[in-house]
Amino acid sequence: MLELRGVAKRFAGVAALQGVDFTLAAGEVHGLVGENGAGKSTLMKVIAGVHAEYEGEMRLAGRPVRFRSPREARDAGIGMVHQELSIVPALSVAENVMLGAQPLNRLGLVSWSAMRRQAERQLAAFGIAVDPAAPAGSLPLGLQQMVELARVLLSGARILILDEPTSALSPPEVERLFGLIDRLRAGGTSVVFISHFLDDILRVSDTVTVFRNGRRVATAPARDVGKPWLIGHMIGASHGRLEESWTAELDLPPRSTAPAVLEAEGLSAEGLFEDASFRIHAGEVLGLYGFMGSGQLELARALSGKLPPGRGRLTVDGRPVRLRGGTPAAKRAGIAFVPESRRAMLFAPEPVYRNVTIAMLERIHRLLLRPAEERRIAGEQIRDLGVRPPHVDLPVGALSGGNQQKVALARWLAHLPRVLLLSEPTRGMDVGAKDDVVRIIRGLREKGIAILVASSEPETVLSLADRILVMRRGVLAREFAGEPVGKDRLLAAA
Amino acid sequence: MSTPVTTAAPASTPLRDRLRGQLRNLAPFATLILLVGLFSALAPSFATWGNLANILQQVSITAIIAVGLTYVILCAEIDLSVASVANATGILLAFLTVQDASVNIANLPLPGLLAIPLALLGCLALGAVTAFGVTRIGIPSFIMTLAMLQIGNGIGALLVRGQIAYTVPDLVLTLGSGSIGGVPWIVIVAGLVLLLGHLVLTYTRFGRYVYMVGGNREAAEHAGVGVRAVIGAVMVISALCSGLAGMLGVAYFGSAQQNQFDNYLLDAISAVVVGGTSLFGGMGGIGNTIIGLLVLGVLNNGLDHIRMDSFLKILIRGLVLLLALVINVYAQRLRSQARVAG
Incomplete structure (x- = not known):
């Protein structure tokens, strides 16, 4: 579905990515882990058109592509939900879901009823019942994230990139998100899941890839590996300490x-x-x-x-x-x-x-x-x-x-x-x-x-x-x- | 944890990246060089010492106003009342000075130099009202200073009632229209104001706060910076600079009357923006404003030297401002692209 070869990116002379190859299959949930600054977010921003300048090549469904803006990536079916959401707090839930794709009536004006209906239907498909007229900013963060997901999916995304989606969620909200990802996978949508929560990664992913210092260091089926394997690759052999201070x-x-x-x-x-x-x-x-x-x-x-x-x-x-x-x-x-x-x-x-x-x-x-x-x-x-x-x-x-x-x-x-x-x-x-x-x-x-x-x-x-x-x-x-x-x-x- | 710390930027930064980051500073400078070259080639009368002195004199009043405005724009605010406050202060100064018997104004002449501090107090008061409206009541500076523009005009109109006053205290007359050793005093004053403005902005704590408040207001607040105090202060500084320019302007023009500063609002804003100070705040400075002033001054003066149609001149100035705005916004975009690192 999506294939990257030899991608490299520098910021102010500092290498953020070096010679990265990455493959994403249709209907695959691909977990991405690595320490901060390892390059996983940078790679996803290259894919989503946020970073237009990079070295290397990208192929989407076999055809070479090069996105110059997030819009071009979105039009090609790639949607990204960033860690910091892009919800407009003062607009209603429905307006946020339909942002950029407001349905029009016969007079060419925004059809508020159709907008409410479609937004409600999309959210109901997620198993969420919220008042579409409520200001999006009044919702808890977990629901705001669902609103943004609904928008990205409605815009026709076939590849969904989630950057740290669970870090601000309560356990029930995480469950709801995972349920949604399972359904998307069944529908053939590919999902890239970036997270520091290794349990989350292992639970939801089909494949996991580990980044370190701007390079891809390992890729494996998620069912074949465990937390020690991930941590070992993330921090490398020289990095001695493990999770000792993180006892539950x-x-x-x-x-x-x-x-x-x-x-x-x-x-x-x-x-x-x-x-x-x-x-x-x-x-x-x-x-x-x-x-x-x-x-x-x-x-x-x-x-x-x-x-x-x-x-x-x-x-x-x-x-x-x-x-x-x-x-x-x-x-x-x-x-x-x-x-x-x-x-x-x-x-x-x-x-x-x-x-x-x-x-x-x-x-x-x-x-x-x-x-x-x-x-x-x-x-x-x-x-x-x-x-x-x-x-x-x-x-x-x-x-x-x-x-x-x-x-x-x-x-x-x-x-x-x-x-x-x-x-x-x-x-x-x-x-x-x-x-x-x-x-x-x-x-x-x-x-x-x-x-x-x-x-x-x-x-x-x-x-x-x-x-x-x-x-x-x-x-x-x-x-x-x-x-x-x-x-x-x-x-x-x- | 024993990584050596260097204070120099990494040497490997590609030249292209650095040039991109400097677009905001390089573009105005390149424009200035280009204009000077162009006019020098087209009009032999342009590149002379006498004409340089002309240009400097012509931009001096704008320069004084632009210093205050630079502070305001660096804070991501705007002051539309500068010309009006200048006008009101100039008129107030004349109102408090003994006028010739032929001038028919019900003024309140005061002895000696007392008129000068009182006129300055007047513009300080106007600035304080603006500061209060913006920081305490929360009126956007764009609207607040629009109201102050009208209020300044109103005060000026009430004081002179359509008449023209000519006399100002001798000190102001000398600074505004006199010269020393062939150098006009007003150029010296403008130079000093620019220098002081630059020093405060670059080397004091207040100057640092101005940049931080403009760069990221929320972050400044979280760092415990008195954001409202800083914004209030820049509005007062702007009014003070405008008042100074207004007083000297009366001497420079030789009269105090309504609406005589009207062009200076656009000129001062243009100078700051053409110089490359970011309209979004936090980047730029007095150095940029000096280049902006020179670009505008050279353009105005040079178009006269090549005998450009004076009506076309207005359009050209508009186009130059538009170009500067495009560069300003583009430079901002390059900057924000560079800051998203994963």
């Missing part, structure tokens, strides 16, 4: 006796979370777990000053934080925030060092900026964190996702806040990069910083937290402290 069962340490750094009392924000009261102690990592849309990410956002809560009190080291003062007031109080989206944190065209030092300029500058000092500080941080390539003058947008996340963390390592809020700190990362992030966060804990990790991935919370709060529908429902906890108990509480 662990004993939480006894409650911290250190003084409380952050104290929240009765924080509420209309429709997002209600009456949240908790403390975070010095040198403690508090995990905040909940399914997607339960309010844990919004609560973290509120603490950062980005989303002023309607009611409640917040103090850091006993001093009240002005909740209406926005992020500058929160930062002055010593609160730092790493949002779930790197795009919302980094300045892509700016060099790495400026991204690292932006939050600490008031300490570095002496009337004028001191770029040499900035480069020195940033250089130290990215060397410690193993950012690749280690150039502080490279635009941060040229780095891979995992390396971008490290740059984002480097900013707060250099600044050293009193409270660090992390929202989905390891989303979309491979095992190696996750390990690095865990190591970084533990290092910050040693320095006596109070840390909050908000996530909808149980593994993330379990691997990091000393104490866990579970959020259910905007309410803090359960606390785990000084007791053994596992994925099953966490899921049960959420």
